[in-house]
Amino acid sequence: MSTQPSNQHRDDQNIDLETRLTEDHHAALKLWLRMLSCTVMVESEIRNRLRSEFEITLPRFDLMAQLERHPDGLRMGELSKRMMVTGGNVTGITDQLEQEGLVERVIEAKDRRAYSVKLTNAGHKAFARMAQVHEAWVAELFSGLNAEQKNAMVDLLSKLKNSLTTDVS
Amino acid sequence: MSTQPSNQHRDDQNIDLETRLTEDHHAALKLWLRMLSCTVMVESEIRNRLRSEFEITLPRFDLMAQLERHPDGLRMGELSKRMMVTGGNVTGITDQLEQEGLVERVIEAKDRRAYSVKLTNAGHKAFARMAQVHEAWVAELFSGLNAEQKNAMVDLLSKLKNSLTTDVS
């Protein structure tokens, strides 16, 4: 093996490199396709249940969840960032929730261009009720993994998320 | 501890059970939220790149990917199942791809109600070009995980997917 001319040797190395690269590409693709299909399955199940049980859509639920975590309210721009959606959409979703009395816009004293969006009392109550059921659904859908496996996956996803937010942006 | 009356003891067990249940629910929710946000980040990045580089949408790309894997063609109903989308949508997406000459409907001799949808030669070429770049993007986006971690995650997702398709349907 080591008796081959260095040219050939270099070729071998290149071939190995290529092979490894291709294998890695395939592994990444396989991972992505599996992740996507799992996410789509869980997401559409939850979407359907939210609609049939509570007549609410996922983005609306998501906006309320964001506000639940921030009792002091969030600005439109902050909601936009957190929901990974452009401003116009947040306006639309907020409008709907405001009409239903679940959310309110409070003018900020310091910057009168900006609003602070908060859950109303009714919004808090409605969300608490939904969140509990929602959490049980999620637990049910992920019951195929035991505690250890769930933790392992959270760790892997955290690593991935970290690399995504560090590199890409 | 073991000197407590059995009533109290039973209470303790219940509390433990509840605690464990709540912990599990939280773990599942945490996992789901992390998985969702990772998927959304990767998906929107790929969606944007596909649009700006190739002027194609994700569902259209997905349909072509399905056909690439099945050179003999797929019926509309099969595409619908695989893409997890209703029939009307498949008709629409197929129409567009057919207009662009990337896909063709071939009437089935045996059952003249049904079509077999196939990639055209142009479709094959176009897809091959896109798939190569797409795979490189995915590899790049998942480069935060090493080979071992990717494999571990594929395994966990396979387990999850399996439990989802077994239990839920």
Add this chain to the structure above:
DNA sequence: TATTGTTATACTCTATAACTATA
């Protein structure tokens, strides 16, 4: 001038239900 948020518009995907043609 820059920023916050809204409005107007258009596009894609989606589901549902009524429909046509064939089995």
Add this chain to the structure above:
DNA sequence: TATAGTTATAGAGTATAACAATA
């Protein structure tokens, strides 16, 4: 009658760009 696929419709979410009000 049942099935394969299409059509028509309506709705949600999305992005973009022009706009108003405030900083």
